[in-house]
Amino acid sequence: MWFSNRFAFTYAVLGVLLALAARRHRGDVPAGPEPTLLDGVDVAAYRPGVAKPVRAAFVVLVRNSELHGMKRAMRQIEDRFNARFNYPYVFLNDVPFTDAFMAGTAAMTKANVTFGTIPGEHWGYPAWINQTQARECREAMNEKGVFYALSESYRHMCRFNSGFFFRHPLLDEYDYYWRIEPDVEYSCDIAYDPFLFMHRRGIKYGYTIALHEYPDTIPTLWTAVKAFLAQNPHFVRHAHGLQWLSADGGATYNGCHFWSNFEIGSLAFFRSAEYLAYFEHLDRAGGFFYERWGDAPVHSIAAALLLAKDEVHWFRDIGYYHNPWTNCPQGADAQTRCHCDPAKSAEHHGWASCTHEWPALPAANATAGDPRLINLGA
Ligand SMILES: Nc1nc2c(ncn2[C@@H]2O[C@H](COP(=O)(O)OP(=O)(O)OP(=O)(O)O)[C@@H](O)[C@H]2O)c(=O)[nH]1
Ligand SMILES: [Mg+2]
DSSP states (O other): OHHHHHHHHHHHHHHHHHHHHHHHHHTOSOOSSOOOOSTTOOGGGGSTTSOOSSOEEEEEEOOGGGHHHHHHHHHHHIIIIIHHHOOOEEEEESSOOOHHHHHHHHTTOSSOEEEEEOOGGGSSOOTTOOHHHHHHHHHHHHHTTOTTTTOHHHHHHHHHHHHTGGGSGGGTTOSEEEEOOTTOEEOBOOOSOHHHHHHHHTOOEEESOEEEOOGGGOTTHHHHHHHHHHHOGGGOOOTHHHHHHOSSTTSSOOOEEEOTTSEEEEHHHHHSHHHHHHHHHHHHHTHHHHSOOOHHHHHHHHHHHHSOGGGEEEOTTSOEEETTEEEOOOSTTHHHHBOSOGGGOGGGOTTTBOTTTTTTSOSOOOOTTOHHHHGGGO
16 A cells, blocks of 8 residues: 555656656746737737737748748748747739649748739830840850849849839838748747837848849949939938948949848838939849849948948848858857857858948948049049
């Protein structure tokens, strides 16, 4: 009797300990109250279907054929961030989405998802482009070994991302967007709301990695930018941005750009009269088709010159990967919050990266119409 009681007690204690260990292993040990998401915002505000503190969405331009890469990216975004925040997704495509794509991506999230087709005038040749000349230019770039030299769709994609994504009717109800692409990775838990962070601090553009562009894709981009600035010097908000873009006082462009496959941005910035005039000027110049201007340098030059320094933010704490570059936080907390290797962060690649250089710029903003910029074309 005594023995059997003692065994029963021992087994009961062991059972409880094993059950606790199993729960801990599954990661579902009650951890106390949910963390405050940012500055006292109640987590209930982030339930699906409830109006969020900021009108924002993930925006994804993607092809039907990229369904599995898209699911992979969404899985990480959901697990690292959005399962708690429930921001909606807006998927855009130049052709209608298939049922399989819509069902497959919707299954990755409990947040709202919408699917839009891009209007033909936002994905095609404008009337002023000579398509024969454009083809000859593609072939010449191919001879030089430029990536995506022959691709017409790549050029439509870059032009769409430069000048049209923010005009799609599905984005009308939003003030901020977070761009994602298939196959990107998010390697750290994000415990706060980057949209709200930007909104409260007046940040208009957020990046994780900044690199130098291939010069062969943009031979005349800087000439077109300088012509625009000469006509509109009053648009410039931040003369030190020029220092980030040019090593010789503005004579040439150093290629520095925020890598735009990751962006969290203010839609109002892209919809502003200044940005629209800038895009229109570049579009007329023809380099989206006669060269292969990327949306990354186009967005970045605008952000560097038209925004104040503190309106552009490096999200150094967001672990991010798009082949072949990564942003990995360096702080001690990253050891527990992230699965990336801090030593591999792009910021350590001096020849390729200009990630650090933006935050290192002097804080003072230019006065409108800084004469150094007016004289750029001289
Ligand atoms: N619907 C659609 N989406 C496209 C097309 N071309 C590119 N995209 C999307 O636009 C984004 C950028 O295209 P990518 O091919 O990734 O361009 P990239 O990042 O410069 O090149 P990679 O290094 O190959 O990733 C991705 O989200 C693509 O899914 C297209 O023709 N149609
Ligand atoms: Mg990509």
